[in-house]
Amino acid sequence: MISTQRWLGTATAMLLAATMVSTVPSGAHAAPAGDVTVAVQNKLLEEAAVAAGQGARAAGLADTRVTVTRRDGRAWAFGTAVLVAPQEEGLYPSGWIFVARHQRGDWQVAFEGEATFTELAAAAPASVVAQQEMAALTAPGTLAANGDFRTGMRLPFTVGQSWTLRGGPHGWSGSPRPFSSIDLQGGDQRVLAVRAGTAYTMCKGWIRVIHDRGYATDYYHLWNNINVDGASVSAGTYLGDTGTDITCGGSASSRHVHLGLRQNSAYVAIATHNLGKWVPREGSTAYEGSALHGSKRVYVGGALYNYGALGFTQGIVDSNGGTSISRRSGPGTGYGVVGSLADGATASIACSSNGTSLTGRWGASTLWNKLTDGTWVPDAYLYTGSASQVNGWC
Ligand SMILES: [Zn+2]
Numbered sequence: 001m002i003s004t005q006r007w008l009g010t011a012t013a014m015l016l017a018a019t020m021v022s023t024v025p026s027g028a029h030a031a032p033a034g035d036v037t038v039a040v041q042n043k044l045l046e047e048a049a050v051a052a053g054q055g056a057r058a059a060g061l062a063d064t065r066v067t068v069t070r071r072d073g074r075a076w077a078f079g080t081a082v083l084v085a086p087q088e089e090g091l092y093p094s095g096w097i098f099v100a101r102h103q104r105g106d107w108q109v110a111f112e113g114e115a116t117f118t119e120l121a122a123a124a125p126a127s128v129v130a131q132q133e134m135a136a137l138t139a140p141g142t143l144a145a146n147g148d149f150r151t152g153m154r155l156p157f158t159v160g161q162s163w164t165l166r167g168g169p170h171g172w173s174g175s176p177r178p179f180s181s182i183d184l185q186g187g188d189q190r191v192l193a194v195r196a197g198t199a200y201t202m203c204k205g206w207i208r209v210i211h212d213r214g215y216a217t218d219y220y221h222l223w224n225n226i227n228v229d230g231a232s233v234s235a236g237t238y239l240g241d242t243g244t245d246i247t248c249g250g251s252a253s254s255r256h257v258h259l260g261l262r263q264n265s266a267y268v269a270i271a272t273h274n275l276g277k278w279v280p281r282e283g284s285t286a287y288e289g290s291a292l293h294g295s296k297r298v299y300v301g302g303a304l305y306n307y308g309a310l311g312f313t314q315g316i317v318d319s320n321g322g323t324s325i326s327r328r329s330g331p332g333t334g335y336g337v338v339g340s341l342a343d344g345a346t347a348s349i350a351c352s353s354n355g356t357s358l359t360g361r362w363g364a365s366t367l368w369n370k371l372t373d374g375t376w377v378p379d380a381y382l383y384t385g386s387a388s389q390v391n392g393w394c
Contacts, residue, residue: 065081167300168286198230318382
């Protein structure tokens with residue numbers, strides 16, 4: 001057993017060693033010319049030191065894995081960079097997609113999420129950063145920050161199957177927040193992409209898919225993972241099987257997929273987002289919690305049925321503990337009841353308007369949604385992933 005304290009010490013020692021290695025006459029940030037792998041390793045060790053300084057247990061390590069997947073002569077390189085974690089419970093690797101340029105004797109290395117990454121990716125030849133992945137890798141996405149949590153994601157397995165929620169929201173690295181990740185197992189054990197995107201193999205057993213709206217999803221512990229380097233995948237593309245792979249660190253006591261949600265190149269809390277028409281909810285501690293489908297709540301150990309993705313202009317009826325809600329002829333409780341919708345049903349929204357204020361599970365709202373059948377339901381009783389209108393004003 002290795003204590004956190006010792007790992008922090010080890011990381012500091014390794015960083016000092018790395019700094020000494022990289023100190024060459026041409027500049028403070030110089031790496032040995034021509035060896036992009038060393039330059040990326042040095043940057044990983046800098047990241048490790050920063051993470052260790054912030055008390056993160058997963059990083060702060062000296063074991064790195066750099067995979068250069070593309071090169072353009074001596075000037076450009078592209079690939080994945082991973083800080084391998086010890087094979088201990090609650091520890092996970094950290095990984096980045098990188099682009100690097102050799103200029104004036106130095107390799108300039110940028111990791112996804114950094115401003116220089118966008119600059120370098122834009123300047124790189126198409127053989128190093130393809131046109132279609134440029135948009136995915138550099139798209140700004142501040143939607144969650146604006147109260148918009150719509151993902152358009154299904155659960156990471158075949159629609160229509162039910163898998164066990166093995167672990168509720170927890171950190172990519174176990175206990176540390178944000179609780180970006182959930183653990184799932186069951187069904188045919190085939191792990192599928194939750195939404196279309198651009199896929200990368202970060203390490204054996206670990207796939208990252210970059211989606212639209214700034215989101216990305218990480219899948220770890222996979223057996224038989226596909227080997228991809230910027231491949232376009234669809235919602236439902238096979239990525240690998242659930243497994244116990246810990247090639248890049250951590251621990252897995254039994255087969256599962258550790259699914260992590262990212263936005264803007266960082267892990268974000270998965271709660272409040274929606275996958276397969278389920279909203280993960282945090283418990284009091286990591287790995288506890290539940291998932292909500294309307295008012296139906298499934299706790300850790302229970303089964304999640306994959307309903308498929310919730311569309312960007314759809315909502316799930318959440319009566320906050322009831323069995324159904326009323327559909328009305330207009331945007332308020334003063335309008336007549338013209339029907340009902342069952343709790344958990346999917347409603348398609350045509351447009352929205354303001355009306356009677358009601359309070360549901362997710363708070364108070366004056367917003368009412370006109371459905372595609374012409375009837376109205378209050379937004380207070382509809383989970384759309386957004387506090388505002390999702391398909392324009394009526
Ligand atoms: Zn996990």
